[in-house]
Amino acid sequence: MVDWVVFDDLMKDYTMLDDIPVTSLPRHDDYQRTADWLLSHTKQRPLVGIICGSGLGLLADTLKAQDSFPYAEIPGFPQSTVQGHAGRLVFGELKGRSCVCMQGRFHMYEGHSLCKTTFPVRVFKLLGVETLIVTNAAGSLADGYQPGDIMIIKDHINFPGLSGLSPLNGPNDDKFGPRFPAMSNVYDKDLRCLAMDIVKQMGLSQFVHEGVYAMVGGPNFETVSEAKLLHRLGVDAVGMSTAPEVLVASHCGLRVFGLSLITNKVVRSYDGQDQVNHEAVLEVSKMRSHSLQLLITQLVGRMDMNNNTHF
Numbered sequence: 001m002v003d004w005v006v007f008d009d010l011m012k013d014y015t016m017l018d019d020i021p022v023t024s025l026p027r028h029d030d031y032q033r034t035a036d037w038l039l040s041h042t043k044q045r046p047l048v049g050i051i052c053g054s055g056l057g058l059l060a061d062t063l064k065a066q067d068s069f070p071y072a073e074i075p076g077f078p079q080s081t082v083q084g085h086a087g088r089l090v091f092g093e094l095k096g097r098s099c100v101c102m103q104g105r106f107h108m109y110e111g112h113s114l115c116k117t118t119f120p121v122r123v124f125k126l127l128g129v130e131t132l133i134v135t136n137a138a139g140s141l142a143d144g145y146q147p148g149d150i151m152i153i154k155d156h157i158n159f160p161g162l163s164g165l166s167p168l169n170g171p172n173d174d175k176f177g178p179r180f181p182a183m184s185n186v187y188d189k190d191l192r193c194l195a196m197d198i199v200k201q202m203g204l205s206q207f208v209h210e211g212v213y214a215m216v217g218g219p220n221f222e223t224v225s226e227a228k229l230l231h232r233l234g235v236d237a238v239g240m241s242t243a244p245e246v247l248v249a250s251h252c253g254l255r256v257f258g259l260s261l262i263t264n265k266v267v268r269s270y271d272g273q274d275q276v277n278h279e280a281v282l283e284v285s286k287m288r289s290h291s292l293q294l295l296i297t298q299l300v301g302r303m304d305m306n307n308n309t310h311f
């Protein structure tokens, strides 16, 4: 079984790809062992995997016929340390469709290596999941966005990735996917169109946008100059997660859909008094998570199954 303590300790000392201790990277067997344990503890056979962002874990509570496992009980699973991330894997049904839901995700700023933050995604793949839905809490840079709005993620800018921090670093495991995966169509267009259709029917068009998410490393929020830079680059919303999970999902052939709940405006002026903080992020997430839950439930109910063009 992968020894995260030893691995993370080693990773602290290795910044160059050449120096990554290859024997410490999780191997296919490590992911498989966790997936086999889960499959032997639940009758659910999920086709949809959902990752809940900060304060958005209530979605998992709406699953029917639940089996749930604290992360601490799952062999090989990392532990979450952030407030608003309960740390449970919940299996169950949404609209009669079998799903598995992470009530709490892992972030790079917690000190996890990126392959650890994305470990569950490959486990999902081995459970039989075809589609990954990622959600997050994010700050907005786009002019028309308000706290409480929802952004369907059209594309992302992965700042850690652009500077060489990728969960796909190290030897490629061809059993999961190719050495050089394309990312130009990573957020599935059909699912984005279906979501927009559902949004119209729910009468939510005024509050829902489609835009570009940027991942930064965190854990600090942005300086004014960083916020101005992100805005100039065409970023609509910024957070500290999601991109690594999406990379790993797409690499192993999962179809991906992503939603950001806008919890705050990123401060772009030196004159304002506003200061973002995690408690405010959680408060807005909880307040508006119901619409996001309804949207995801409808989407799961209406999406094509066994129709994953990535296979």
Ligand SMILES: O=P(O)(O)O[C@H]1O[C@H](CO)[C@@H](O)[C@H]1O
Pocket (backbone or CB within 6 Å): 052, 053, 054, 105, 107, 135, 136, 137, 138, 218, 239, 240, 241, 242, 277, 278, 281, 282
């Ligand atoms: O991306 P999620 O996990 O939703 O959380 C977001 O909210 C936290 C900051 O309040 C950061 O972790 C940021 O990434």
Ligand SMILES: Nc1nc2[nH]cnc2c(=O)[nH]1
Pocket (backbone or CB within 6 Å): 137, 138, 139, 140, 216, 218, 220, 221, 222, 238, 239, 240, 263, 264, 265, 266, 276, 281
């Ligand atoms: N980086 C970043 N992450 C967030 N998560 C929620 N809000 C924010 C924000 O304003 N900036």
